[in-house]
Amino acid sequence: MRELSYTVATSANEAIAQFIEFDGAARYIAGGTNIYDLMKLGIERPGHLIDVSRIVGLDAIETDGDVLRFGGGALMADVAAVPNLRNEYPILAESLLKAASQQLRNMATVGGNLLQRTRCMYFRNGAGSSSAVGVYPCNKRDPGSGCAAVGGLDRTQAVLGTSEACTAVAPGDWPVALTAMDASVNLLGPNGSRSLPIQELYRLPGNTPHLEFDIEPGELITAITIPKTAAGRASTYHKIRDRESFAFALASAAVALEMDGSVVRSARIALGGVATKPWRATAAEAVIAGSSLTRDRAVECGRAAFADAHPGQHNSFKVELGVRVIADALFIAAQRRA
Structure with a gap:
């Protein structure tokens, strides 16, 4: 004890x-x-x-004004149930509703969810632990010990943003949707308050995979703010997993579009289940912007997102799966345009 x-x-x-x-x-x-x-x-x-x-007010939910504001202590279930969120910003509601179980969503907060750590089996049963599956080196748990996933069982590992020190996939759904929607995170700590773009909250593993978040000791996530945009309506969070519910993504895509008829004026695309952090697919966005949405163009967009992928022994399927997930998500989002 x-x-x-x-x-x-x-x-x-x-x-x-x-x-x-x-x-x-x-x-x-x-x-x-x-x-x-x-x-x-x-x-x-x-x-x-x-x-x-x-903490009084830490669970506040505000939808008036130019931004959506969710207190860091707001429950996932409560945010997903915000009136009109499913119609005006389905990308946000779906990313919450497709995460975990209803029981967990009734307990988990949207702020805490941003700091969820990987489910990599080597991390969870790695350096310094003893279990039925043995003891494995893990640079996240014991920096410098090595990464058992490199050359090991890597079916669920990342193919984007990896390094020789770590291939662990970022597990969250909500952070992927927030990344597509250019959200910001408000923090309060011993050195005062600050705000940073959601993309800057997460660090690539590089040689220091144990340093996962750009958050200082003692800092508390007080709020998440999301600029309101017309692209919110034409959006989706599309998630593919081994089973229909209560499972982490093998590949997911958060997509929000601004369209003029069948032409995509601009796109916001972020990926989950395939990268070491919530992954903004800017190359894919550039491919689809200004183009008519056809199946061939959508697949081309997906391929651009995975141009720099580095699959391992058992997860190369994630590249083609991810391409198709993006293509399908583009059409789902487009069907919802006003």
């Missing part, structure tokens, strides 16, 4: 003060749907937990 203490914060500033008091040994907790798993596996070993689920 390891000693563990617990406190409840009633304000963001109180939570940060408690974090400082425990000198970096603390972790914030809201829904607990990820950190508890990591604690059981010995990946996270906090000495203290700070419950931020009761």
